[in-house]
Amino acid sequence: MAGETLNVAPPSPPATRESAALPKNLLYSIFARIGGSGLDTDAFETLRASYRGGFLGQAIAYDNRQKEIPARLIYSLRWHPVRLISFLDRPYYYGAKKKYLDWIASKQLATGRFDLFHSWSGDCLQSLRVAHKLRIPSIVEIPTWHRDRGKVAGVRATSPPAPELSWRRRWKENLLQTRKRFLEEYDLASLLVVLSGKAAETFRIQGFPEEKLFYLPRGVDVERFKPGVRPPIFRVVFSGALIERKGIHHLLEAWHRLDLKDAELWLVGSVHDEAKPHLKKYRRDNIKVVGFVRDVENYLSQGTIHVFPSQCEGSAKVVYEAAACGLPQITTREAGDVVNDGVEGILVRPGDVGELATAILELYRHPEIVERMSVAARRRVVENFTWDHFRTRLLGAYELAMRMGR
Numbered sequence: 001m002a003g004e005t006l007n008v009a010p011p012s013p014p015a016t017r018e019s020a021a022l023p024k025n026l027l028y029s030i031f032a033r034i035g036g037s038g039l040d041t042d043a044f045e046t047l048r049a050s051y052r053g054g055f056l057g058q059a060i061a062y063d064n065r066q067k068e069i070p071a072r073l074i075y076s077l078r079w080h081p082v083r084l085i086s087f088l089d090r091p092y093y094y095g096a097k098k099k100y101l102d103w104i105a106s107k108q109l110a111t112g113r114f115d116l117f118h119s120w121s122g123d124c125l126q127s128l129r130v131a132h133k134l135r136i137p138s139i140v141e142i143p144t145w146h147r148d149r150g151k152v153a154g155v156r157a158t159s160p161p162a163p164e165l166s167w168r169r170r171w172k173e174n175l176l177q178t179r180k181r182f183l184e185e186y187d188l189a190s191l192l193v194v195l196s197g198k199a200a201e202t203f204r205i206q207g208f209p210e211e212k213l214f215y216l217p218r219g220v221d222v223e224r225f226k227p228g229v230r231p232p233i234f235r236v237v238f239s240g241a242l243i244e245r246k247g248i249h250h251l252l253e254a255w256h257r258l259d260l261k262d263a264e265l266w267l268v269g270s271v272h273d274e275a276k277p278h279l280k281k282y283r284r285d286n287i288k289v290v291g292f293v294r295d296v297e298n299y300l301s302q303g304t305i306h307v308f309p310s311q312c313e314g315s316a317k318v319v320y321e322a323a324a325c326g327l328p329q330i331t332t333r334e335a336g337d338v339v340n341d342g343v344e345g346i347l348v349r350p351g352d353v354g355e356l357a358t359a360i361l362e363l364y365r366h367p368e369i370v371e372r373m374s375v376a377a378r379r380r381v382v383e384n385f386t387w388d389h390f391r392t393r394l395l396g397a398y399e400l401a402m403r404m405g406r
Contacts, residue, residue, distance in 0.1 A: 021399040023116035023137075025057035026050045029105040031098050031123045034059060034074055035066030037294065038317065039143075044069075045219060046118070049391035050398075057114050060105050062097075075108075077101060088175075095175040102126045109136060116401060125181050128188040137405030139397060140189040141216070144314040146202035147182040191401045195315035196336045211404075214397045217337060219390030220320035222382055227326030227374070228301030234263040234364050237303035237327070239296055239318045240310075242267060242275035242289075247309030247332070247350060249275070252282040254357035259284075260364055266290055268299045300325040304370060305363050310335040311350040324381045328373035330359045338385065344377040 033040040034047060043059075044066055050056035051069045060075040082100045086093055105127040109117055117124075117131045117138040124140065131138045186192060192208070193216045194200045200213050236255070242248045248267070255265050264286040271279070271291060279289065290299060296318070300306065306322035308331045315336035322329055323338050329345035341347040346359040363370050 027114040029060040029119045033063040092175045137190045137401040141193040219387035225321045225324035235304045237266045239268040242271045249278040256282040323377040326374040326378040
């Protein structure tokens with residue numbers, strides 16, 4: 001599996017295990033809810049590992065939408081004073097909420113009750129400073145790539161002095177999440193959790209040592225996401241926000257070029273403004289814009305293949321979901337490590353419309369390849385990427401961080 005050059009914990013269950021190296025009192029913070037979809041699911045499954053292991057001290061999050069983990073262990077910030085400045089533009093309000101979460105977590109860490117801190121990049125600079133001062137091991141998860149997105153490290157040109165700002169302007173600017181904050185978080189953390197081999201490479205380029213990177217792919221509910229009945233026509237499904245970063249404009253152009261008979265394209269996800277001109281330009285009668293849905297599994301299970309030509313991800317959850325539904329995928333290495341080229345799908349270069357169109361045509365013309373890849377895709381997820389696998393790997397990260405902190 002891609003990424004195994006990193007320090008990977010054994011991928012097989014059980015999801016909990018006893019070890020002298022595991023923490024006794026974990027503090028976890030995340031700018032998300034506990035329980036729900038997307039990142040909220042990741043947070044819930046993360047807490048399951050520590051709760052079942054008996055070492056969850058406290059979690060700090062913006063809401064709690066599950067009942068398995070006792071509410072007394074989750075500090076919910078659903079009602080918070082930052083709401084008083086909700087009139088600010090989104091980047092400022094968003095940054096203020098993240099900094100408030102960080103401030104609360106830093107105060108908890110300062111009590112000295114916790115022996116491991118786990119948070120997410122962009123959520124935790126002040127907390128990491130406290131953890132570093134108190135010599136508490138820390139783990140920071142990276143949702144996508146290094147802030148510099150794989151650019152080669154080097155000397156940067158010196159920027160001219162910034163003009164003097166009014167105190168109101170300075171106050172607002174201080175709410176933003178700056179590149180400098182992210183870079184300091186990377187340095188302060190004991191261990192950086194990366195979600196794919198591609199994400200890890202963006203840190204290696206910046207000179208981060210291998211031992212500071214821990215490979216932790218996501219998981220998927222294989223009972224919720226499972227194969228359905230193959231449709232009578234060739235149906236391509238794209239699942240995810242309709243934005244250029246996920247390559248929706250490249251898919252629409254490739255689909256327009258092909259003009260396939262007895263085929264249709266389903267676009268499942270929120271339609272952002274940047275996608276609307278592309279939808280208008282490449283409009284065809286066989287394109288169905290489904291929009292955002294909560295039961296995405298019901299759409300994936302009705303597809304023939306899944307196409308996701310993303311240009312930048314940490315490890316896209318939909319790639320796991322589509323594979324669990326037995327869909328061969330045309331995607332990019334930038335989307336994660338679920339698909340092996342030629343086995344569970346076809347990998348294409350991001351932004352290469354011709355290569356994308358060729359891959360779609362290949363699977364359109366060869367249903368026998370689709371069938372073979374479908375079986376392989378489901379097997380790959382069941383054997384490597386369930387939430388049990390995720391929690392077992394996560395415990396390995398905790399053990400490693402604790403050993404590094406000694």
